[in-house]
Structure formats: structure tokens, C-alpha cells
Amino acid sequence: MSLDTNYLSETSIIIPTIEINTLTQKCIKECLAHCFGASIFVVVDFENDQVFPDKIVKTIVSGDSTIGAKRNLAARASSSKYLAFIDSDAFPMAGWLENALHILTNQENTWAVGGPNVSPLEESLSERYVGLSQKSILVAGFNGFRKQFKPARFCDDLPSCNLIIRREQFLEMGGMNEKLVAGEDMDFCHRLRKMGKQIYYSPDVVVYHKNRCLKNYILQRLTYGASVFELIELTGSKNMYLLCLRLLLIVPAATFLFFFSGFLIYWHPDWKNIYLPIVIIYTLLVLIEGVKYSEKFYDFPGVVLALIIGNLAPALGTLAKIARVLPDRKKIYKNT
DSSP states (O other): OOOOHHHHHTEEEEEEOSSOOHHHHHHHHHHHHHSTTOEEEEEESSOOOOOOSSTTEEEEEOOSOOHHHHHHHHHHHOOOSEEEEEOTTEEEOTTHHHHHHHHHHHOTTEEEEEOOEEOOSSOOHHHHHHHHHTTSHHHHGGGGGGGSOOOOEEESOOOTTEEEEEHHHHHHTTOSOTTOSSOHHHHHHHHHHHTTOEEEEOTTSOEEEOOOOHHHHHHHHHHHHHTHHHHHHHHOSSOHHHHHHHHGGGHHHHHHHHHHGGGGGGTOGGGHHHHHHHHHHHHHHHHHHHHHHOSSGGGHHHHHHHHHHHHHHHHHHHHHHHHTOOOOHHHHOOOO
């Protein structure tokens, strides 16, 4: 549903990035095309000589900081009524901002709005497999709807690659946690829900979001796994529902340890009566999900590989964090 241009002029689009590259330029171009009247803040690590033809695009230099710190910096610099967060490797579909603002202006207790972040039409096979796998419960848990066009609903959290909120309320919450390397959007949404406010997923608030290649996907999932204890600690124990959801983050580590326990069969043969059926069930589940989310017959091997990576790589990150052998996460993973 279309809104008056004045609403768009009351919005700041915030794009955090390491540097202004071709993906960032595309994001800015599409925002200018589909969100006429909105101001745009691009937050970069270091100053460069990039010049934009439109004066409404403002560049902020943040230094080497987390993505949450970059979003906070732009939010404080803005004077707009609304903030629209999008990643530098994403770009909006027509109607993205209008549809989100329509919801915010009509639902007082809804503090955050987002929608699908779907795969772009042009991508490599590796990126395609990653995108397809992220629709599966094995990778996304109960949040697979966020990568697809599903019916509108209230939900527990949405990713900050596609998140629109009132600026005053964002600042009232203290913005995003600047210490978190990953999961800052999950933490932000948890705090919002803890205040009794609502988060709304709408299928017509859409951005195209570039998927990572398999190599970078592994690094991303390792980093997610290494961040689970920080997220569980931030959740606290008062809200048992949300705490239980966060505790599900350690399931990949538990699953990996179980698979590794197969060597116990050598000393305790009866262990195979438990071990083998579960391994068979898991294998069948991966194969079924691979078939379910493969759009073409040749997708199947790649999707299965991406499913296994997406499901078990966080386990290695969690265990490496416990063993204190994981390198500095900011050196192996960049989420801007």
C-alpha cells in the first residue's frame, strides 16, 4: 500500500558496510529508486573518495567497529522519525519502505517490522545452494519463513538486513549491542519482546539479500556457533520461553558430539542400538530436506552439502569457543 511521500522523507535508511563496493553501490541505487524522499546513511570503516551524485546520501566513518555500533552511530546522526536497516549486500523490492511504514503507522504496539530477505535472481551455484538450505528447519529452525514469502505474522525476531523501527523507540532501547560480533539483531529483538512490544513479519516488506559462497558461509556459521553463549547469557532466565529458544542454539554442538560418539561402539557394542538409528534418521532427514528445497534436480548435492554445513558448522564454532582455540571472530568473519 502506497503512502504519501512525506512519510518516506521522515525515514533514514541505514547501510552499514566495510567499504563502498559494487554491492553497496547497487544497494544505494535501488534505495534511491524505490524509496524516493528517504535519506540514506552509509556507515563505512574508513574514509574514501567515493562521491554520490545525490546529496541525500550521507557517509559516516565509524572505524573498525561492529555492525551494531555502525547502526547506532547512524541512528544517533539521523533526525528522522523512522529508521530502516538494510545490509550493504541487499537491496529493496519496490514498496519495501511504504509497506513497512503503513504497518508501523497503524499498529501502535508493533515496534519493529520486516519481511522476507530472498535470494537475488543472479547468483552463483554455491550461493544458490546456501540460499535454498536456509529455508530448512535444519539450518533456520522455526525461522525458515524469513527466507520465503509466507503469510504475515507476529514473530520473536527478525534479521536486521530488513528491519524498520521508529527512531525514538530504537534509541529508548539503547540501540543494538555494540559488543556482539554476531547475533546483535537477535539480542535487540529479544529486548524488544521483553518490553512487551511486538515484531511483525509482512510478506510485502521485501529485500533481495545476497547469499554467501560456501567458504564464507562456513565462517559465518562458525561465528554464529561461537556467539551462542553470549546470546544465552543476555537472554537471562526470567523469560523461560525465550530462554528455551536460545538454548536450542546449542543443539548443533550436542548433535556433533553425539555423532562423534560413534567410536564408543568399539568398547560398548550396545551403544550401536542407540547410535545407528539416530544417525540413519538424521541422514534421511537431510536427504528429505535436500529434495524438498532443491528447485532443480542438479541442486540436490549442493543443497545437501549446504544443509550439513549450516547445521553442523555452528557446532564446531561452539566447541572451539569452549576450547578457546577459535581465532578472533572479527578476523575470520565480517558481517558488513
